[in-house]
Amino acid sequence: AWGAPAVHLIKTIYGGLRDVWLDTRVRGILVFAFSMIAVATLTFWLLEGWSLLDAAFFSVVTISTVGYGELVPQTVLGKLFAMFYILVGLGVFVAAATAVADALLRRREQDNEGEE
Numbered sequence: 001a002w003g004a005p006a007v008h009l010i011k012t013i014y015g016g017l018r019d020v021w022l023d024t025r026v027r028g029i030l031v032f033a034f035s036m037i038a039v040a041t042l043t044f045w046l047l048e049g050w051s052l053l054d055a056a057f058f059s060v061v062t063i064s065t066v067g068y069g070e071l072v073p074q075t076v077l078g079k080l081f082a083m084f085y086i087l088v089g090l091g092v093f094v095a096a097a098t099a100v101a102d103a104l105l106r107r108r109e110q111d112n113e114g115e116e
Contacts, residue, residue, distance in 0.1 A: 013104065017100075017104070019103045019107050020099070020100050026099040033093060036085070036088070036089055037059045037063060040089070047073070048071075048075060054071055057071070059085075062085060062086060063093045065090060065093075
């Protein structure tokens, strides 16, 4: 059985994600990050002729710096866009991930303070 610790963890994560969405600054960063992924997906789909799934996969793998290397832009415009996307997207992705993690940790601290 999962027990009380697992239920508490789930409540903490849910509360933290709710806090993330209610914070207008964090929500703005997340919307911008997802917008960049959407624009990159459409750009790679058009420039490289990839499927939308492949283009989305490449966009997420690239912005998150995982970089599997399965897909590589072949066109000059695709390569140029990928360089721009990496330089701009990395900062946006790190800011979004940091904002979400910060909100989750704040929620955890608040929950732990309430238990004492």
